[in-house]
Amino acid sequence: MPARNRWRPLFFRGVDLVSGNCLRLLQSGTEFFPALIAAIDAAQHEVHLETYIFNTDPSAEAVQAALIRAAQRGVRVRLLIDGVGSRQLPTAWRDALSAAGVRVLVYRPIIAGWLSNPRNLRRLHRKLAVIDARIAVIGGMNLIDDFEPVRFAQPRLDFSVEVQGPLLARIHASVRHLWQLVALTQLRTGEQAHWAEPSWPTDGHVRAAFVVRDNFAHRREIERAYLAALALARDEIILASAYFLPGHRFRQLLRRAAARGVRVQLLVQGHTDHPFYQSASRALYRDLLAAGVEIYEYRASELHAKAAVIDRHWATVGSSNLDPFSLLVAREANIVVEDAGFASTLEQRLQQAIGQAIPLDAADWQRRPRLQRMLSWLAYGLIRLMVGIAGFGRWA
Template structure:
């Protein structure tokens, strides 16, 4: 039996006009709820899918054939069989181990399965390391959306064991769901209508809303075309506005110099700046890279915590009393210069406080504080090495024509499934 799995190129809108149409402004009147770890996320998103009447759009970096993956598969099959349009977009690296039988069961039920940059192993080695659809987005009936860092895998549940991940997502209802829906449709290659009033790039709204009302939400994302730096710029701009506090919890922390400088400058002018990093990393290199930057930040008053209870997978931040961001983007070269990512910016005091309380619990109960050295050693050398490594990674795709900076085309391919 043959199943068709589309190869999607979500970093290439078909024309410049469409790229401009994907600039999103602030939307007011939304309800945003923080979902911490799989225990909160999976029941909420699965219930929404079970109640779907028209459409389910799903993007994820990782989908495993474990208890979470099989439950998701069953829900999507049941939805498709009752007439719901279901589009599932998967990353070819993160979902590269899915069996043909697993995909065939979805396709046979009418689920449209798409794979971003699929590649078979060469001499037993995966070769698609640097092309990643890293977003985690679900939109149901254009009425409720979920976005964050949680993949569809059992390692986000507490009973997984010591390697269970600490992570965050949000549920959004209200006017901003229309933007998330439009974005998910456009990135999956589906036909979308252009909404009047969306601003062009030269009029792109500020990462800091002019109003400080409740329920303000804005979708931001990065691709390898006109939105390469949007998420990074949002962090930089928000930190430049910080007056009281800033908390960043990020799994893979190795940002460029401009963002590092803004973190340091905020601390210098009296902002209480706190970073929560991995102390028990799932990738040892991530911890080593982050520690190269510690001296540079500590000497100016930044407080650094390492979360040691389990691997930290979150990508969240807050500034002062009402600005927050949750999404898929780490603060490392892969996310800031290569991956396809998406975050939401949120201006809402209640949500900000909820996120702050969660992160404060982590920092007080499950983290170790990194002491500031009176005479930091080799901090300039570490910063220089970090700067060079980051910018080599940042420009690597432009220097090599086969990485995400190229312009791949939408084309289907055939995969053999079991009978």
């Protein structure tokens, strides 16, 4: 079966491919920030930016300055930040943006006692910019410098995708809908009008889909796209996930793929900002390694990527980790791509990272001290319990 026909079952329930796009892969802040700032500086009508973290560092400050410049020359600028991820954004920064004319909304602002309410775990985890409804930047990168808050010798490993083409119609509709929804819930009047009409060049050739996870009509689409791709894999699966804690069905498909001769490579964090979460993830490694899945811990810097390549033809880059909070709770956005050229570029970048990572040995993992195994399974069980109590959905 031709590769294109084989992948068509992946795109269902509205997650279908759109042809004619131009895509550019952006790795880490050295490529992401210049591309984002250049697009904002070229904006003539509208800039819409969503982020989980808006940090206070030189890289983020450069984006803030570009937003202010755009607003001062008459561009409509909208900034949507998360109430938890950007809770430390200084009032002075927000005031400077507002004074220049930037409209700022906070997704689910935190309130006293927010940690005691599991519903407050529903966060805006999308990282997405749309400029003039002609160009979008989507991926896993927050507005934070590659070397913050921990300085490694190499920059944080993460990816975004610059998109031009007819897919902008769906991306723009999504950001417009979310902005209007947040404005409505916060009784912000006057935020409904004055949106640009999507337009794009017509010389693209890449087929891609814009896939979101929300709490309404698209609750499982990112997860389903992954599961369908894993089931169809014939030769190779490469997964990079900053936080790896998928459900039983996902892990079963990885084991089945390895059993039928597919090479499965999993790139995970070596250094972590959440040791408890990493301990829970490590509870899963023993069975995966025994099934033939290759697992690599990336320690050259912080791994923050959420990306995959399957059979050198199917690829995804986005904000969604392979864990219950991304797959069941947060608002996420991924690009799914059916294109050998794009998949090849992403695979090359991921293989470079795998070459720098530490491979885990199946025999050594079988001999892990019992106390370490018990602590990992305790952490895993507590996360399962928390997900179950919160009632976010089925995760096993």
